[in-house]
Amino acid sequence: MAEEIATTAQVSTNLPEEVRHELFSVQTNRLYRAVGAKHDVDSAKIGELGSLTFQLLQHRFPASEYIAQIAKALEVTEEQARAIALDVVVDVLIRFDKDLPHIDFKQLVRGWNTQMDGVALQTADEFTHAYVASIPGDVTERQKQRLEVVLDDVAEHKVEHDAAKARLMRSEKVGGLGLDAGLAGAVLDRFEKEIGEKVFEEKVELAEELDLKKKKVVQPSVPHKPRIDAFTDEDAKEIERVKAEKAAALAHEPIKSxxxxxxxxxxxxxxxxxxxxxxxxxxxxxxxxxxxxxxxxxxxxxxxxxxxxxxxxxxxxxxxxxxxxxxxxxxxxxxHGEGMMMKGRAAHKQMRAAKLEHRAGREQREQTDLDARFEKMTGKKVVADASVPGAIESSDQDLTVDVGAIRSAAKGAQAAKPRVKKSIKKPGRIQDIKVGKRLVGPTQELARLTITDFRRLSKDPMQAGTKIQDKIDLLENRGYEMKVKGIQAWRESPLNRMYITLTERAVLGGVTIQEALEESQQAEGESLTDEELQVVMKLNAALRF
CATH class of the missing domain: 1.10.150 (DNA polymerase; domain 1)
Known part of the structure; x- marks a missing residue:
């Protein structure tokens, strides 16, 4: 048998070297054995099946006699030989479709079996789709699609086993299935065992599509636009508009209150x-x-x-x-408040400096007038301030005073009568007695809290109760003793006394507190409302020490 294969190989000069090498490879031998095992063929006759297939590719006999040759060599029926021939073409020879253009394997199969539905001429994605669809269990459509993509790459030998396993172990948030290592490996092992050495039909593009790809697509020419490098008025307006929008988005009026x-x-x-x-x-x-x-x-x-x-x-x-x-x-x-304070201080300093400057000028003018009068009365020049000792210039040789000049100056001074301004009398007005406000601490404020004060805190009784609770919390920040004083002040407040009076009436009268509240509203007029009563009750329950 080996001599027959060797002799055939020497004659087959018309087959490509790669095809001849692949036909006698270990992988092809496994495919032949898988086909023989599928149809219960004696393993000793697998070599004859390979030899007949090799002779078919060399056109040693017509393709129509291939089935009869198999039936004779393997000693099987014609139906079994037909099934073996179909499996050989699909599992072994279909991968040489491109390398052997003179043989149309699909037409060959159609000639052997007009029922193409029974022939497993499937592409990898078709086989994977059918395999995933047959998986039992509660699997979502998204999980099926992701599993089909991974298994399709495995069937087409695009990814290795470990890479496909890693893709199945990814989280569902990043396109995986979230499987653990054991389950992902089991899924791949089962799929690889299912496909075995199966060879899938390769996707061949149509001739029309290839012709379209070869044709060069010519884009329509775009009319040339003149390039303008000058800065136009429209550009300036656009820049100003963008600046205004940015300024409005980033800036706002200063916060003043x-x-x-x-x-x-x-x-x-x-x-x-x-x-x-x-x-x-x-x-x-x-x-x-x-x-x-x-x-x-x-x-x-x-x-x-x-x-x-x-x-x-x-x-x-x-x-x-x-x-x-x-x-x-x-x-x-x-x-902003600190800036306003700094501006106020600067303005105050500037005003004060102006006042001092005005006062100094006025004093200078008054001093000048006094010096002029003194010089007129005494006839002596003042060289410095009169308050300074030795300011009056004098001489040891002339210590006499001109009495006549003094008298004439005195008479002139008496002749000048002072001008008296008429005083403008303003009518007196009565001022009300105003008592200054006394500072009240939080404990005193709680102790004096009335129902009117409570309602002034907020229109919502719940919000007013929250404010009272906040006051107690602020006192607690200053120490536990202050919290105790605050709670005691609340208990002594008129508002809480009103609540205590209501509870006493309810207990002594044997009625509910709601009935006592209604009686109080009818008798006194101003009393707690239902919501205010609930808030005061919650405050008394919360304010404990």
């Missing part, structure tokens, strides 16, 4: 809320931060607090960005 700060901050997108209650709470929290009632930590805590407890229920990144925006606006407001 607390209201401006609150308005600027709340105009941002992150501070917009659909609930009007949250909008009001946000404005009040920011207002307290700008005025210094709360620091940044207390403001953040109040924003994080639940909505039911008087907060805003904000957390995470939104909270951090809101706190950062508020702190930036507060720093800008404080910097």
């Amino acid at each position: 607390v209201e401006d700060v609150v308005k600027l901050i709340c105009s941002g997108k992150m501070f917009s809320f659909e609930n009007p209650v949250l909008i009001e709470r946000c404005q009040k929290i920011i207002d307290s931060r700008v005025r210094g009632v709360r620091d940044a930590r207390a403001m953040r805590s109040q924003m994080e607090r639940a909505v039911a407890k008087g907060g805003m229920g904000i957390s995470g990144r939104q909270l951090a960005e809101m706190v950062q925006a508020v702190e930036a606006a507060v720093r800008e407001y404080e910097a």
Whole structure:
């Protein structure tokens, strides 16, 4: 048998060297054995199948006799020989389609079997698609598509086993399936075992498509536009417009008041809320931060607090960005305030210097008038300030005084009568007695808190209760003793006394506190509302030591 194959190889000069080398390779021998095992052919006769196939490629006999030659050599029926011939072409010879253009393998198969549906002439993607579709279990369409892409590359030998395994182990967020190492390896092993040494049909482009690719595409010519290097008025206007837009986006009016700060901050997108209650709470929290009632930590805590407890229920990144925006606006407001103070100090210094200069000029003019009068009366020149000893120039030889000159000067001084200005009399007015405001600390304020003061804190009783709770928290920052004093002051307040009176009436009268509240509203007129009563009850439950 070996001598027959060798003799045939010597005659086959019309086959390419690569094809002849591949026909007698170990891989091709495995393919022949796989076809023989599929049809229960004796392994000792596999060499005869290879020899017949080699003779077919050399045109030693017509293709129509190939089936009969197989049936005779392998001692099988004609139907079995037909099936063997089809498998040989599909699994072994179809890969030489390009190298052997004189043989049309597809036409050869059509001649042997007009039923092409039964022939496994499949491309790699067709085989992979059918394989993935047959996988049982709950698999989503996205997972099937990703698995099909990986297995298709494996079938076409585009990726190695390890690379395909790594792609299956990737997270689903980056295009993988999220399989572990064991499961990914098992999937690939099973697929590689399924395809075995199977050779798939290669994708061949149509002749029309190749002709279109060979044709050079000519792009239409674009009309030449004149190049203008001059700087036109339109360019200048465009630059000015862009500058104006940038300036409007980056700059705003200086912050001059607390209201401006609150308005600027709340105009941002992150501070917009659909609930009007949250909008009001946000404005009040920011207002307290700008005025210094709360620091940044207390403001953040109040924003994080639940909505039911008087907060805003904000957390995470939104909270951090809101706190950062508020702190930036507060720093800008404080910097503007310091600048205004510096300008005020400079203006004050300038005004003071002008006053001193005016006073010095006036004193100089008065001193000049006095010196002139003295020189006229005494006839002696003043060389320095009269208050300085030795300022009057005198001589040891002439110590006499001209009495006549003094008398004439005195008479002239008496003749000049002073001019008296008429005083403008203003009608007297009565001034009301005004008592200065006394400073009240937080404990005194809590001790004097009435229902009117409580309602002045906020229209919303829940918000007013939150402000009272904030006062207690601020006292706690100064020490535990201050917190105790604040709670005691709250318990002594008229508002809390009103609540205690209601509870006493309810207990002594054997009625509910709501009924006692209704009786109090009808009898006294000004009393707690239902919402205010609930807030006071929650405050008494929270304010303990």
